[in-house]
Amino acid sequence: MRVALDVMGGDGAPGVNIEGALLAAKEIEKGDTIYLVGPEEIVKNKLSEFKNASKFDNLEIIHAPDVIGMEEPPVDAIRKKRKSSIAVMAKMASKGEADAIVSAGNTGACVAASQLRMRNLPGVNRPGIAVVFPTKTGPHVVCDVGANVSCKPINIYQYAIMASVYSSQMLGIEKPRVGLLSIGEEESKGNEITKKTRALLRDDEDLNFIGNIEGRDVFKGVCDVTVCEGFVGNIVLKLTEGLVDHLFGAIRDELKKENMLFALKFKGMMKRFYKKYDYHEYGGALLLGVNGTSVICHGSSVPRSIKNAVLAAERFTNKQINDQIVDWLSSRPVETPQ
Amino acid sequence: MRVALDVMGGDGAPGVNIEGALLAAKEIEKGDTIYLVGPEEIVKNKLSEFKNASKFDNLEIIHAPDVIGMEEPPVDAIRKKRKSSIAVMAKMASKGEADAIVSAGNTGACVAASQLRMRNLPGVNRPGIAVVFPTKTGPHVVCDVGANVSCKPINIYQYAIMASVYSSQMLGIEKPRVGLLSIGEEESKGNEITKKTRALLRDDEDLNFIGNIEGRDVFKGVCDVTVCEGFVGNIVLKLTEGLVDHLFGAIRDELKKENMLFALKFKGMMKRFYKKYDYHEYGGALLLGVNGTSVICHGSSVPRSIKNAVLAAERFTNKQINDQIVDWLSSRPVETPQ
Known part of the structure; x- marks a missing residue:
């Protein structure tokens, strides 16, 4: 199981996100990995500020030089900033290189990127954010x-x-x-x-x-x-x-x-x-209905919320919740596509 | 200025409403009257429980034998219960026998009765409740x-x-x-x-x-x-x-x-x-856009809210707020009727 975390999203980025990742790294299952997605230099420097960071072999940096601001128009930003952390994470998910993505950044951009890249689950017309x-x-x-x-x-x-x-x-x-x-x-x-x-x-x-x-x-x-x-x-x-x-x-x-x-x-x-x-405590909101796991965190997330969001992403994926959604919807009469 | 008050509306009716009316009777302007609208016997009996009631010559009972329940379907109730306090008040307003109506009863019924009887102000397509x-x-x-x-x-x-x-x-x-x-x-x-x-x-x-x-x-x-x-x-x-x-x-x-x-x-x-x-403190919500004054109180009104609602109805009428609304709307390009 590989969770990609947006290091650059949210009011406390990158420090809060790195701290949250370190907390999560202690608790995720053996064999699972957290990808720290962001500008390599920034991520490395921030990591070096935490003494215990080098202890973890389940953290990996993925270089994404661009950042989407909290106020940027989502769809535009996703199209133009293909090397932003959010766009890179969504692409990784679409190529099967990550099983889940987590971001405390621009909510609209997370939704747009997830929809665009992961696509909807079979039987789902429109994804929805569950808080x-x-x-x-x-x-x-x-x-x-x-x-x-x-x-x-x-x-x-x-x-x-x-x-x-x-x-x-x-x-x-x-x-x-x-x-x-x-x-x-x-x-x-x-x-x-x-x-x-x-x-x-x-x-x-x-x-x-x-x-x-x-x-x-x-x-x-x-x-x-x-x-x-x-x-x-x-x-x-x-x-x-x-x-x-x-x-x-x-x-x-x-x-x-x-x-x-x-x-x-x-x-x-x-x-x-x-x-x-x-x-x-609940870490973040799940974007339900996309073909993958996409967790959207509050902009004012603290390290604990980031940790809980990563763990929620892991649990959501491991429990194969999407399979259960698809199963339920498949036995329903199909509505005209909306 | 004559304010009609629904004695039978709200969780504390009729006691709370009568008590509120007595508080308002002390404060309304000289020459103004509060009509207590409800089943005559009930209103009389309740009034007699208050020692100071006989002191006021600005209270008058209007007989309305029926009551619309809080949960009744509004439009239906208004059509069927023509002798309910709400229907009687709205009719009084439409005939110019009352300048304002106040009720803590079924909100939907108050809105429906006010719209049906008072009609909309010129230039207003749909009234709205302002809280x-x-x-x-x-x-x-x-x-x-x-x-x-x-x-x-x-x-x-x-x-x-x-x-x-x-x-x-x-x-x-x-x-x-x-x-x-x-x-x-x-x-x-x-x-x-x-x-x-x-x-x-x-x-x-x-x-x-x-x-x-x-x-x-x-x-x-x-x-x-x-x-x-x-x-x-x-x-x-x-x-x-x-x-x-x-x-x-x-x-x-x-x-x-x-x-x-x-x-x-x-x-x-x-x-x-x-x-x-x-x-x-604000007594009630104004139904803005009807050709008259209609104040809708919270079901859980206390005597003070009823008093304040009656005083608000008096003030709204005296300040000729509807004239100002009509004036503003009349100078606006007319939209296709909705």
């Missing part, structure tokens, strides 16, 4: 959070199948309950897309479909998988991040006014709290 | 949060105009900054609807349009008005409510484990915190 929301009642998978802005019902139906396989195989949830994000529980509530999607979800007996859910249910633990179109899922993901930051910041400000000692105590408590709700 | 999010940097209006599930660009453009007038006139914000909710700041980011809407917003020189905003910006104070289609806005509203409840619940649980005294101190702090972020 794990840590909640009180357990991990909750939301798909799609932005790969596919304007979905057709068949896309969302396929997300439900892919995310169900992901939830059961990667998170150990038996018969994951699937909810369709809409604006009311009743069948009549929603837009044209959700109404048509609902019928597809309901008719698949292998799905544990519980019906529509509302925004307020996302953190209630009423289901294990939530599906929606990428436009909505992206807003849900970013609103959640923004609101959590905003609330904790506001609470902190309020506490400081009150009593510094109280604020410090609270800080300790919040650290433990954050740990429980920590998305770094 | 105020209390944020650190001030009140932030989001429109539409669920009146119009599938919007056309012209609808969202009109929401921007209506919500701008609302923000400046009701909340005192000069030249409110308008953001379009999408999934990236760049012009190229978003779906077909947002791309077309963006062009309309950009071309209106009287709008203070700042461009696309993302989910994470909603609570950042980057704009004063956010526009989006009802499907997305409804998910944003409910996700926010659900996430706030979830986080505060989780923090409380964590604190209890730690130290009861600490938890109690935190409770006091949270009360003050809640006060600052309290949506009850």
Whole structure:
């Protein structure tokens, strides 16, 4: 098993990524390799800063001189910067030289490169990004959070199948309950897309479909998988991040006014709290539906998230989750290609 | 000025609503009247429980024997239950017997009744619900949060105009900054609807349009008005409510484990915190675009929210906000009716 890691992606690159790779190198299975993809000199120099780096024989540098910036237009960047770390990784995957790719860089570029190079799994019309929301009642998978802005019902139906396989195989949830994000529980509530999607979800007996859910249910633990179109899922993901930051910041400000000692105590408590709700634990988001393993990490990843993303990529590949997705989809009536 | 209040709507009806009406009766302008709309016997009995009720000569009971349940299909309910409080209020408004209506009942039924009876303002294709999010940097209006599930660009453009007038006139914000909710700041980011809407917003020189905003910006104070289609806005509203409840619940649980005294101190702090972020302060959401004043309250309204909703209805009417909306829209090139 060979995981290619983008050394140049994310706010903390290259240091955070190298540190994460070293953490992962300790834990990956014997015989597995992590490819460090980036400009050779930079990777080498950064590696030399870590004393223990030379101990590992499961790290290998792959030279990729170019870098795609976080704000570059994805498709353009992929076409023009063929020697960027993201483009090189995707090409390696397409040629069978890597089994999985991991990047904390430009999300759009990762999606575009993965789609372009790896192609879709048989039976999948459009890949979707699956993110794990840590909640009180357990991990909750939301798909799609932005790969596919304007979905057709068949896309969302396929997300439900892919995310169900992901939830059961990667998170150990038996018969994951699937909810369709809409604006009311009743069948009549929603837009044209959700109404048509609902019928597809309901008719698949292998799905544990519980019906529509509302925004307020996302953190209630009423289901294990939530599906929606990428436009909505992206807003849900970013609103959640923004609101959590905003609330904790506001609470902190309020506490400081009150009593510094109280604020410090609270800080300790919040650290433990954050740990429980920590998305770094899940490392990254899987791009479900491509013929390979593509893990997209948060731009603000820390070494632990990079490590967990590499380990998630390894597990996703070893568990042959894509085979299970293809198997499920192959026994479904084929829809007109979208 | 006559405000009709639905005595039977909401989780705390009729008690909370009557209590709210009594609070409002103390504060409304001289000569103004609050109509208490509901089954006469129930309203009378409930009123008699409040000692000070007989002191007010600005309260009047309007008999409406039927009640529309929170879960009833809105349009059906409005058509069948013509003597329900909501239907009676909307009819009063349409006949000029009431200047404003306020309800904490079935939101869909309120929207349907208002649209059906009051009709739209000249130049408005579809009304939208405007909700105020209390944020650190001030009140932030989001429109539409669920009146119009599938919007056309012209609808969202009109929401921007209506919500701008609302923000400046009701909340005192000069030249409110308008953001379009999408999934990236760049012009190229978003779906077909947002791309077309963006062009309309950009071309209106009287709008203070700042461009696309993302989910994470909603609570950042980057704009004063956010526009989006009802499907997305409804998910944003409910996700926010659900996430706030979830986080505060989780923090409380964590604190209890730690130290009861600490938890109690935190409770006091949270009360003050809640006060600052309290949506009850704004009373209710305005249904912008109908030819009249229609205020929709949260189902879990408390007496203070009902009071504030009645006062908001009075202010919205007195400030002739609808005239300003009509004025702005009349000077705009007319779009093909949607």
